[in-house]
Amino acid sequence: MRLLMLGGTEFVGRAVTEAARERGWEVTVFHRGHHAPPAGVTALTGDRTRGAEGLAALAEGTWDLVVDTWSGAPSAVRDAARLLSGRAGHYTYISSRSVYEYPAPAGLGEDGPLVSGASPDAGDDVPYALAKRGGELAALDAFGDRALLARAGLIIGPGENIGRLPWWLGRIARGGPVIAPGPRDTALQYIDARDLANWVLDAAERGLNGAYNIVSRPGHTTMGELLDSCVRVTGSTAELRWTALGTLLAAGVEPWSDLPVWLPAGELYDTLYQGGHTKAYDAGLRCRPVGETVADTWAWLCERGGSAPQRPDRPRVGLDPTTEAKLLAG
Secondary structure, three states, X not given: OEEEEEOOOOHHHHHHHHHHHHOOOEEEEEEOOOOOOOOOOEEEEOOHHHHHHHOHHHOOOOEEEEEEOOOOOHHHHXXXXXXXXXXXXXXXXXXXXXXXXXXXXXXXXXXXXXXXXXXXXXXXXXXXHHHHHHHHHHHHXXXXXXXXXXXXXXXXXXOOOOOHHHHHHHHHHOOOEEEEEOOOOOEEOOEEHHHHHHHHHHHHHHOOOEEEEEOOOOOOEEHHHHHHHHHHHHOOOOEEEEEOHHHHHHOOOOEEOOEEOOOOOOHHHHHHHOOOOHHHXXXXXXXXXXXXXXXXXXXXXXHOOOOOOOOOOOOOOOOOHHHHHHHHHO
16 A cells, blocks of 8 residues: 555654554655654655645655645645545545534434534634534545545544643652542543554555544543553552542642543533444454553653653643642642
8 A cells, every 4th residue: 555644753643654654555754844754654845834835745646545634724635635636545534523513412423413614725723623624524525435534532642742641641750649630430532543543544445434433432441540550650659649520620720731631520521532433443443451552652751751742733731730739738
């Protein structure tokens, strides 16, 4: 298989690229040159935000599959997909479950209502959900039934450049008492970037099309198992102090941002952690144990000296040390 990876140097794009190389595929990476591409690929450079000029490196060539992780202006997906529609057999767009209308009820499948107002012609400064839906529409417009829409949920694993699991690993590695958001049996739903990558390549090779929610089963792990795994793999002496929701909220702690991954029960929890998953599982999705994801992410962090990369378009996450100290003292 000949793969054209639009991106391919960070997190999900890199996971796809490395998975394809492990299969012996011929991989071309098109990127802006900000990060070194994986070994063994053909690298093309360009800036897709600059229209036709920025896509000049893609003027020639044919591929069996294109994978696109773009999450900015949908017009960039539109331009690339139109340019490649006659020279690529299949187009996979890494989308998001954010394209569903909020709140999404527990168990919502791929036929659920989608956000309105999205356009494949939209430029910058559109909300994330509209940008991802606009990207979907652009892929469908250019490739039709040769387009696969991989609607991922929370993505974690080695290479994460958002900071959620890396923050927990770093905080727990420092040891001492650690604020842990209860209850510890809170069920989580997510996808390891490598499991996402492998499913995408399998599905594209089989010619699957349309939308799939790419997430684990709800309750694939729990908040307790996730944090216990962090303690174990880091070899830390950290003591998890499980803290009630009311105490955290009273201290001004923000779920998801201050204590990454954690959400209390409610509409947002149902939307992010109770999504329908059966279509992708029936199509071969398999999710590795959380302990493996945590251990491999820690090993990757250690290789980097303990510091994870940070996407410039995403805010840093993690609990302020002063707030944590006050909670622990109380």
